[in-house]
Amino acid sequence: xxxxxxxxxxxxxxxxxxxxxxxxxxxxxxxxxxxxxxxxxxxxxxxxxxxxxxxxxxxxxxxxxxxxxxxxxxxxxxxxxxxxxxxxxxxxxxxxxxxxxxxxxxxxxxxxxxxxxxxxxxxxxxxxxxxxxxxxxxxxxxxxxxxxxxxxxxxxxxxxxxxxxxxxxxxxxxxxxxxxxxxxxxxxxxxxxxxxxxxxxxxxxxxxxxxxxxxxxxxxxxxxxxxxxxxxxxxxxxxxxxxxxxxxxxxxxxxxxxxxxxxxxxxxxxxxxxxxxxxxxxxxxxxxxxxxxxxxxxxxxxxxxxxxxxxxxxxxxxxxxxxxxxxxxxxxxxxxxxxx
Amino acid sequence: xxxxxxxxxxxxxxxxxxxxxxxxxxxxxxxxxxxxxxxxxxxxxxxxxxxxxxxxxxxxxxxxxxxxxxxxxxxxxxxxxxxxxxxxxxxxxxxxxxxxxxxxxxxxxxxxxxxxxxxxxxxxxxxxxxxxxxxxxxxxxxxxxxxxxxxxxxxxxxxxxxxxxxxxxxxxxxxxxxxxxxxxxxxxxxxxxxxxxxxxxxxxxxxxxxxxxxxxxxxxxxxxxxxxxxxxxxxxxx
Amino acid sequence: xxxxxxxxxxxxxxxxxxxxxxxxxxxxxxxxxxxxxxxxxxxxxxxxxxxxxxxxxxxxxxxxxxxxxxxxxxxxxxxxxxxxxxxxxxxxxxxxxxxxxxxxxxxxxxxxxxxxxxxxxxxxxxxxxxxxxxxxxxxxxxxxxxxxxxxxxxxxxxxxxxxxxxxxxxxxxxxxxxxxxxxxxxxxxxxxxxxxxxxxxxxxxxxxxxxxxxxxxxxxxxxxxxxxxxxxxxxxxxxxxxxxxxxxxxxx
Numbered sequence: 001x002x003x004x005x006x007x008x009x010x011x012x013x014x015x016x017x018x019x020x021x022x023x024x025x026x027x028x029x030x031x032x033x034x035x036x037x038x039x040x041x042x043x044x045x046x047x048x049x050x051x052x053x054x055x056x057x058x059x060x061x062x063x064x065x066x067x068x069x070x071x072x073x074x075x076x077x078x079x080x081x082x083x084x085x086x087x088x089x090x091x092x093x094x095x096x097x098x099x100x101x102x103x104x105x106x107x108x109x110x111x112x113x114x115x116x117x118x119x120x121x122x123x124x125x126x127x128x129x130x131x132x133x134x135x136x137x138x139x140x141x142x143x144x145x146x147x148x149x150x151x152x153x154x155x156x157x158x159x160x161x162x163x164x165x166x167x168x169x170x171x172x173x174x175x176x177x178x179x180x181x182x183x184x185x186x187x188x189x190x191x192x193x194x195x196x197x198x199x200x201x202x203x204x205x206x207x208x209x210x211x212x213x214x215x216x217x218x219x220x221x222x223x224x225x226x227x228x229x230x231x232x233x234x235x236x237x238x239x240x241x242x243x244x245x246x247x248x249x250x251x252x253x254x255x256x257x258x259x260x261x262x263x264x265x266x267x268x269x270x271x272x273x274x275x276x277x278x279x280x281x282x283x284x285x286x287x288x289x290x291x292x293x294x295x296x297x298x299x300x301x302x303x304x305x306x307x308x309x310x311x312x313x314x315x316x317x318x319x320x321x322x323x324x325x326x327x328x329x330x331x332x333x334x335x336x337x338x339x340x
Numbered sequence: 341x342x343x344x345x346x347x348x349x350x351x352x353x354x355x356x357x358x359x360x361x362x363x364x365x366x367x368x369x370x371x372x373x374x375x376x377x378x379x380x381x382x383x384x385x386x387x388x389x390x391x392x393x394x395x396x397x398x399x400x401x402x403x404x405x406x407x408x409x410x411x412x413x414x415x416x417x418x419x420x421x422x423x424x425x426x427x428x429x430x431x432x433x434x435x436x437x438x439x440x441x442x443x444x445x446x447x448x449x450x451x452x453x454x455x456x457x458x459x460x461x462x463x464x465x466x467x468x469x470x471x472x473x474x475x476x477x478x479x480x481x482x483x484x485x486x487x488x489x490x491x492x493x494x495x496x497x498x499x500x501x502x503x504x505x506x507x508x509x510x511x512x513x514x515x516x517x518x519x520x521x522x523x524x525x526x527x528x529x530x531x532x533x534x535x536x537x538x539x540x541x542x543x544x545x546x547x548x549x550x551x552x553x554x555x556x557x558x559x560x561x562x563x564x565x566x567x568x569x570x571x572x573x574x575x576x577x578x
Numbered sequence: 579x580x581x582x583x584x585x586x587x588x589x590x591x592x593x594x595x596x597x598x599x600x601x602x603x604x605x606x607x608x609x610x611x612x613x614x615x616x617x618x619x620x621x622x623x624x625x626x627x628x629x630x631x632x633x634x635x636x637x638x639x640x641x642x643x644x645x646x647x648x649x650x651x652x653x654x655x656x657x658x659x660x661x662x663x664x665x666x667x668x669x670x671x672x673x674x675x676x677x678x679x680x681x682x683x684x685x686x687x688x689x690x691x692x693x694x695x696x697x698x699x700x701x702x703x704x705x706x707x708x709x710x711x712x713x714x715x716x717x718x719x720x721x722x723x724x725x726x727x728x729x730x731x732x733x734x735x736x737x738x739x740x741x742x743x744x745x746x747x748x749x750x751x752x753x754x755x756x757x758x759x760x761x762x763x764x765x766x767x768x769x770x771x772x773x774x775x776x777x778x779x780x781x782x783x784x785x786x787x788x789x790x791x792x793x794x795x796x797x798x799x800x801x802x803x804x805x806x807x808x809x810x811x812x813x814x815x816x817x818x819x820x821x822x823x824x825x826x827x828x829x830x
Contacts, residue, residue: 188682188691195679198668205628205662206731207654207683263670379746380718481616508743510615510772512813536744577747577775 010182020171024164034284036163040235042276043170044228045256047177049268051224052253054181057263058190059217060197061111064250065122068129069099069222071245073229075133078145078239081156083138085148088157092230096223103222104215111214126247133241144240145233157234166235173231177224182265193217197263225253255298259305261314270313274301343406345370345530346391346499351400353390359398361386361554368499368532373525375545375562377538377575383554384534385427388503391532392424393417405498419447421498427507427534429484431491433477437468440476440487444494454494461490464524482513486520493529500524502533506540518544538575542566550575579642581606581766582627582658582735587636589622596622598790599636604735609757609767611777611798614787615811620770621663623787624737628660629653641734654683657734661724661741663770669713673704673723676712680730694730701756702726717744729760736760738769742776750776774816778802786811799824 023039052066076095077088084091110121134142152159159165184190195203196210204210233239243249252275260271279294286293309315344367354360361383368374376384389395391402393414402410409417414424431440441458448454462469465486471479479487485505492500505521506514514537522544525531535541542548545562550571558565565571572578580603589597597619604610612620625631627638629650637646645653659680668676674695681694699708702722707715712723721741728736738757742750750773758780761767771777777784777798784801786794788810794801801807802820812820 186688188686188688191675191679191682194671194675195668198670199666201630201650202662202666202668203679204650205630205654205660206680206727207651207659208679209649209651377746379749380744381716504744508616508740508772510613510811511774511816512808512811513615515813515815536746538746573748575746575748577751 013182017171017175021168024167033163036167038277038280040163040167040170041280042272043167043174044232044235045252045276046269046272047170047174048225048228049253049256049260049272050177050181051221051228053257053262053268054184054193054224055214055217055221056254057257057267058181058184058197059193059214060263061214061218062119062254063107063122063218064119064247064254065106065125066221066225066253067245067247067249068126069103069225070229070232070249070253071129071133071241072099072102073226074233074239074244075139075145075229076226077157077230077233078147079139081147081150082140082145082239087155088230088234092227095230096226099226100219100223103218107215107218111211123247126245126250130241130245130247133245140239142241144238144243147237158237169231170235173228177228178265178269180220180224185265189213189216194263255302259298259301259312261312264312264314267312267314274313342369344368345405346532347403348387348391349401349403351387351390351402352398353386353395353400354398355386355395357398359554361390363400364551364554364556366549366556366559368530370530371525371528372546373522373531373533373544375541375548376532376534376551377536377541377548378551379575380536382551384551385503387551388424388426388501388532388534391417392422392501394424418495421495422501423492423495423497423499424501425488425492425503425505427504429481429488431476431479431484431487434475436475437472437479437487440491441494444491447495457494457496461493464493464527465490465520482509482516485509485513485517489520489524493524498530500529500531502531504534504536506535506537514540538571539566580604581641582768583639584623584627585637585639587623587626587633587638589619589626589631590634595790597626597633600787600790600792601636602785602792602795604766604768605782606766607761607764608782609761609769609780611781611784612768612770612787613772613777613784613811618787619790620787621739624660624739624770627653628658628737654731657732658737659728659731659733659735660737661728661739663739665717665720665724667712667715667720667723670711672709673712673715673719674699674708676723677704677726677730680727683731694732698726698730701729733765735766735768738767738771740770740772742771742773745773745776747775754780774812774820778820
């Protein structure tokens, strides 16, 4: 892991973000707002998957329940606007804090379950929240929340004419969450998360309070997920349970991250950059019939990945890199003590 | 002049195309007990794995009883008569001693024959007879090691290869292990063994090879090597 | 006052008594050896002392405080750290990052932690391997990693579980040098070993377990002559060799 404050990779990263900031000016994007829509979704799902990556990838606790936090954020924003007729911001704040609190309360007992049982428990959590919200009138029940037409702008976090406003919001969200994770990587907490993933008991023998680490990671992950959910609500202009608080949505976050490379900084972006265009363009092309094509392709990609390269796309890139250097005669990582 | 049962000629072997063993040549005569000794990571286990077929040579030749076995896989060398007992006493923890032994004669089809061999081995290893019905994981370290060796003998090998039998054993067990190995050899089984307890190994071996970073640096009669100044300093801490 | 005081520790797994009223002390600055046959309860005892297991009976005192029943991480923070007999590298993390996790116990400052990790890696000759994923190391490398990682936590009591298995006598001698230097730096050591030349020459005291019971606790010299220990563990050959060596040393 990186050790210097700002190294070569960071510079490349900043350059990439600068490019992204200029994207709306590109003619191909400016001309067709659908392309802009796809890019916004890529940034959103990359952000959301990165939030999942904190607890699922770096800390190794695979949760299928993250759409609950995404949904709480979405409902927070939605209710502030629809039910209470105000600006979304107070709702977003409440959603973020509530998501973190609920995350801690729910996962404390769940963390007592080991490995696969924890994942299974999170399946149950999503279902519980999903059913509850469906019949809860205060949050809109089965009908969901439909956004009214209000004055556009930053105060209301809504735009109608162009998607540019949303685009820059998504970019800021992306920058925020990726920066948080980048910072975590170099911080003691990041090392502790990975240690817990690699061997909880071993980490404990080195003084790591694994329960505290897992709970903190979960709370952070949930808070950031809620933030993403709030943005989604503001962009979609509609919040309903089957969309935001479902197993479907949860699976997307998990699979995007795993496809791209779980536990890596760039993984969620790579995964989103593959899945979202696949999803959106097939849907646009084939309409109703194409509704499942993206999932079929995605499913095949996942199977391929799990069988051939569990480290995801990052792993594939790493392999190609190694093979290139080996071919050149530079044997990287040779052991000095005759291993294995 | 008898022919060696095993002849390794200019062997280069390693992992992922990278050699860790460089031009090793050795031979084992029928009835001998030959030891390969050396430090951690010197290449001893790599050599054993290559001979047994778990790894393939990059260069060089391995002749067993006149046949070239360089390209054979492990189950094929087993059929020819090479039995490799890897380090770490990897017995089947949940199976009984008898079942463990039975699995050692995998290539033998006759149940009667298998039963006969099990009886034979329980004779040679009385400690195992006492625990014949017990499952592997309930045995002590030394007993598990004996079980691993006994299982290796079930296929009636022409050559028994033992890898680090003394690992993790208490001193009195190490003593017993060396005695057992000697007894098995004197009863007629040719043995090639790898050991990090250099003194103990050379004391029971007819001949020895000393390996260092993948190359043989010395060879000779066991007693000769034991008396060598350099060996004593470099390996026996004297 | 002893640094570690084990009082009547009993550990039962159902009917199986793994540790039966084991008592002994470890003085600050001492090297104490813990020997005995496989299954005698040595690792179970380590597990009780470091909080992996809660003893069925008895108590454990570290630096004057009763630590019985504390969690593993709490005891590690107090300064009692162990290595594992079956090594546990944090596989996907590099060797450096493994040791860093240990270093972070006593400091949250990156620079300090990095420096401490680098120091421990150098001490255990792991420099050429430090960027490799820990899972790819040879068994010898993994054992050195266990030690480096535990050292990085700046322990007061370091508990080593069979770190010398599989080393040649010369390598054992080198390890002994490292251990003596650790003691000089102020670390108290409790060492489980089967490799006698790795512990008998340097231990202040040897505790012998057999079948869950402590059968002896004495200086190495007297342990090597103890009939029960010879019978249960050392074997006649070792006892004789030890006697010969001691006599040889006495004659000069």
